[in-house]
Amino acid sequence: MTIKDIARECGCAIGTVSRVLNNHPDVSEKTREKVLAVVKKHNFILNTNAKLLKAQDSKTIEVLVKGTSSILLNSLLERIQKRIEPLSYNASVVVLDEYDNEAKAANRIYYEKKTVGIIFLGGSPELFKEDFARLLVPCVVISNESQIEDSHLSSVSTDNFTAACHSADYLIQMGHKKIGVIGGDLCGSGITQRRYDGFLASLAKAGLNFDYEKAYVTSKYSFEDGAKAAQMLMKKYPDLTAIFAMSDVMAIGAIRKLDDLGYKVPEDISIIGFDGIPIGEYYRPRLATIKQQVDLLADEGLNILLDNIERNAPPKNKFIPFEFIKGESVRQLV
Amino acid sequence: MTIKDIARECGCAIGTVSRVLNNHPDVSEKTREKVLAVVKKHNFILNTNAKLLKAQDSKTIEVLVKGTSSILLNSLLERIQKRIEPLSYNASVVVLDEYDNEAKAANRIYYEKKTVGIIFLGGSPELFKEDFARLLVPCVVISNESQIEDSHLSSVSTDNFTAACHSADYLIQMGHKKIGVIGGDLCGSGITQRRYDGFLASLAKAGLNFDYEKAYVTSKYSFEDGAKAAQMLMKKYPDLTAIFAMSDVMAIGAIRKLDDLGYKVPEDISIIGFDGIPIGEYYRPRLATIKQQVDLLADEGLNILLDNIERNAPPKNKFIPFEFIKGESVRQLV
DNA sequence: TTGTACGCGTTATCAG
């Protein structure tokens, strides 16, 4: 069933059918109705491939999700889809593997689908700088800071440095001096690095020193690894009083393991997470954490992208304020 | 940059370039190398739209995800993508809103993309029976039981009835007689209904009766609603000793709220969940639950779909065995 | 207001 068949059945030309289906004004009411009737009868839909092949401009915004692991991505994705729908754009989602090069994928998608904009969720531009720099289409990275010179790349994120400072300040203010860290791989994403820098800055400000060898354990962003890391940390640094975990997921894994080892949180050990995932409020104890404002991240990201697309605005890099959640997992040291 | 440009630069015809790029054997080694060199130099990729326009058969399997809420969907999606990649198919993902009609969406996608198969994650065929029956392409619903006569619809799921029986049996065996239920909307998905039926069957078998008005509270599948439901349940049925929650998410919401109300789990009240989401093992207490085998669900679903597509096998409806996780949230009543 | 015809980038067929 093609536009040709419809035209034949209507007794008019394909051009006319095309015009009707694309809401062009220059069609008589009579013909329009006839065409629409036949279209409806057959449930006809224009072939997207032919359309795109012709169009060169698809009015599609692609959402590139990298790794389905982070629980925040869900909420972000949902919010973005809801916001795009009422606009005159289509949203399309591609889920990439954790280890793909998202910039290369984006280039391919742009080329193939003539996407007008791309949203990256969970990507890390630091790793693929050259490929990101090569992108010719407005892009925005949500939830990861990243400025790249001379590129079309915007970003919206939580200020990881300041947030980490805040967490560390809180621990210090609550009387903790011996603090261990469960963090990501410092060679990996820049997020880890910035959270670590913030943490260190606060310690330095308070005149505390930090022994990386003794007090830092590298972990993946998973419950399981958080648990393992906690165990290792206790072995290396048995007299610590608090742990700064770089994600809620790690923090929860750690709390569970500490409990199994006989340490109570927060009575024996205080712990603070990062992200503000939903489970945090429902965990026992409720998790102290930095809550990233997911809806704001999504909204602002989309706004910047649209400005970029529609008004040719230059790329922007913006921080979204975070909330500090006190929770119950940190106690005042006497 | 099109195939034409490449051909010109190579000094050969576009047909030859096409042949090289599609791995046809009838090209001389010399030309092949020359073409590949130029292609590599420009990072050239064939235009998918033109390709599909020609092909009519896209070798694409579409994954239709409905509602990003259920945490199981993530793991399913990841697994499916990993399995599809090495095969000669492309995977494409569309995320639908909770309230969309996924069957209509599937029909449109099939028509537009010439998809060879569709995988539904989180859909509920019961709600859109007629639309599902109209699908002309092999489909499989993962994690929701559903037979539809004369359709191309397969399904792979946990045997919700039997699993619920198992949970109820366990509670009864542990000495519980006064059991409350936090469940989904019985008018909604069939899953809720089947879990409820299994639960009731076990109670009946044990000679226990169940007062729906007093002991059943309807809840959405969220932490927040689980918590609210728990509170309501305690008000309606203050002397219960155990709660059967129809999802882990509800169960966790309930435990948190019970704790706030001064009831300890499992000391005062026992609780059992359903699904086997990762956090269950890391919650305090560890959650007793029915663990759905996500990887098996994904694998079997894909297998059935491929059989369907490649060998024209008839639709199948298959159960995947579940695991019972004892956890720590149910205690023996003395 | 409507019809015609070309081109979008590719693949496949058919000569050479």
Next chain:
DNA sequence: CTGATAACGCGTACAA
């Protein structure tokens, strides 16, 4: 083995 060319389904000048 390679080159030329006709589709694939649609949008849009341009002509009528």
